[in-house]
Amino acid sequence: MADVATKQFTPYQPKADEQYMSKQQLNHFRKILNDWKQELSQELDRTVHTMQDEVTMFADPNDRASQESDMTLELRNRDRERKLIKKIDETLRNIDEGDYGYCEGCGIEIGLKRLEARPTATLCIDCKTLDEMREKQVAK
Numbered sequence: 001m002a003d004v005a006t007k008q009f010t011p012y013q014p015k016a017d018e019q020y021m022s023k024q025q026l027n028h029f030r031k032i033l034n035d036w037k038q039e040l041s042q043e044l045d046r047t048v049h050t051m052q053d054e055v056t057m058f059a060d061p062n063d064r065a066s067q068e069s070d071m072t073l074e075l076r077n078r079d080r081e082r083k084l085i086k087k088i089d090e091t092l093r094n095i096d097e098g099d100y101g102y103c104e105g106c107g108i109e110i111g112l113k114r115l116e117a118r119p120t121a122t123l124c125i126d127c128k129t130l131d132e133m134r135e136k137q138v139a140k
């Protein structure tokens with residue numbers, strides 16, 4: 001699955017007196033998100049074409065089972081990417097509405113470095129850590 005951490009973009013360098021989530025910062029993240037979405041969409045299209053081209057009826061049941069297993073794994077990965085595209089769309093809407101970059105839990109700034117690592121983040125690191133602790137307690 002495509003990962004923002006592996007993408008090549010120039011990290012944003014805020015000016016000394018620049019306000020958090022300035023127009024330039026929002027444009028920076030909008031570009032990252034749109035590029036990521038485009039790459040994911042291209043990968044989805046490529047998978048559909050590849051699967052259509054590679055459909056082969058193998059005489060050997062083991063070969064057929066292997067092909068079906070490969071396709072199932074590929075479809076599962078693409079479904080994750082489809083969900084990620086939906087989350088990217090939600091994040092782009094947040095940018096347009098002026099809600100981007102602030103924690104949904106406590107309202108503080110999420111931070112440029114965290115957003116560059118995970119542009120779809122909706123929680124600051126502290127709220128995310130608490131959220132993960134709660135998940136671990138519920139899972140036990």
